[in-house]
Amino acid sequence: MTGLAPAGIPALAPPFRLVALETIDSTNDEAKRLARQGAGHGTVVSAREQTAGRGRRGRSWVSPPDNLHVSLLLDPGAPLNFAAQLGFVASAALAEALAGLAPAAHLQCKWPNDVWCNGRKIAGMLLEPAEVGGLVVLGMGVNIVEAPQPALYDAVCLRDLDCDADAGKVLTSFLAAFAPLFAAWRTGGFSAIRSAWLARARGLGGPIEVRLETETLSGTFGGLDEDGALLLELMSGERRRVLAGDVFFPRP
Numbered sequence: 001m002t003g004l005a006p007a008g009i010p011a012l013a014p015p016f017r018l019v020a021l022e023t024i025d026s027t028n029d030e031a032k033r034l035a036r037q038g039a040g041h042g043t044v045v046s047a048r049e050q051t052a053g054r055g056r057r058g059r060s061w062v063s064p065p066d067n068l069h070v071s072l073l074l075d076p077g078a079p080l081n082f083a084a085q086l087g088f089v090a091s092a093a094l095a096e097a098l099a100g101l102a103p104a105a106h107l108q109c110k111w112p113n114d115v116w117c118n119g120r121k122i123a124g125m126l127l128e129p130a131e132v133g134g135l136v137v138l139g140m141g142v143n144i145v146e147a148p149q150p151a152l153y154d155a156v157c158l159r160d161l162d163c164d165a166d167a168g169k170v171l172t173s174f175l176a177a178f179a180p181l182f183a184a185w186r187t188g189g190f191s192a193i194r195s196a197w198l199a200r201a202r203g204l205g206g207p208i209e210v211r212l213e214t215e216t217l218s219g220t221f222g223g224l225d226e227d228g229a230l231l232l233e234l235m236s237g238e239r240r241r242v243l244a245g246d247v248f249f250p251r252p
Contacts, residue, residue, distance in 0.1 A: 015042035027071035087113030093178035
């Protein structure tokens with residue numbers, strides 16, 4: 001069902017155009033369906049609730065009503081292997097937006113594209129090809145009224161922070177921060193937004209554990225390379241370039 005956004009999301013500034021839903025299987029899947037029907041760059045699909053949300057590496061994403069569930073159709077203007085950098089653009093923008101809504105909170109970006117608040121996960125993202133016209137789908141879930149548990153990481157929501165922003169406010173604040181970063185990335189590449197992401201990077205310079213498909217590595221988070229790969233400094237002195245994996249931090 002489309003119409004006015006259930007969470008009161010107002011009309012969006014160009015180039016963004018809102019498709020507001022009450023319930024959908026997955027906003028990412030709906031964005032792909034709309035792309036096949038001719039929807040283009042700037043289409044924003046938001047739903048009050050998802051019944052089959054998903055996260056990275058095929059994990060389910062619990063989507064309770066009134067958290068933010070949203071997907072953007074974007075034209076990266078770049079090959080799909082570079083489009084993966086949009087996760088860094090979006091997480092830097094979301095951290096900036098949430099910091100403005102909850103100024104007392106400590107917002108961080110966690111590699112590759114999560115946002116953490118006060119040491120717990122508050123948002124995650126999923127990038128997928130739309131398979132139409134070179135478009136990419138950027139899916140995002142933000143914990144606003146509920147932090148689903150148990151989860152791979154400890155979670156937090158905006159209500160836990162005494163922040164009364166709703167899904168509409170979070171979305172409009174995110175898009176206001178995202179638009180200039182996206183433009184900078186399209187014209188200047190990853191170097192144009194790398195410093196913004198690293199300024200909020202969780203665990204930078206400290207010990208981390210990276211769980212890959214076939215092995216688990218421990219070392220020091222040495223930063224990002226020019227393409228966004230994680231640089232892991234191993235105890236042996238070797239520097240490992242990690243393209244995909246789950247990062248964990250030592251307990252305090």
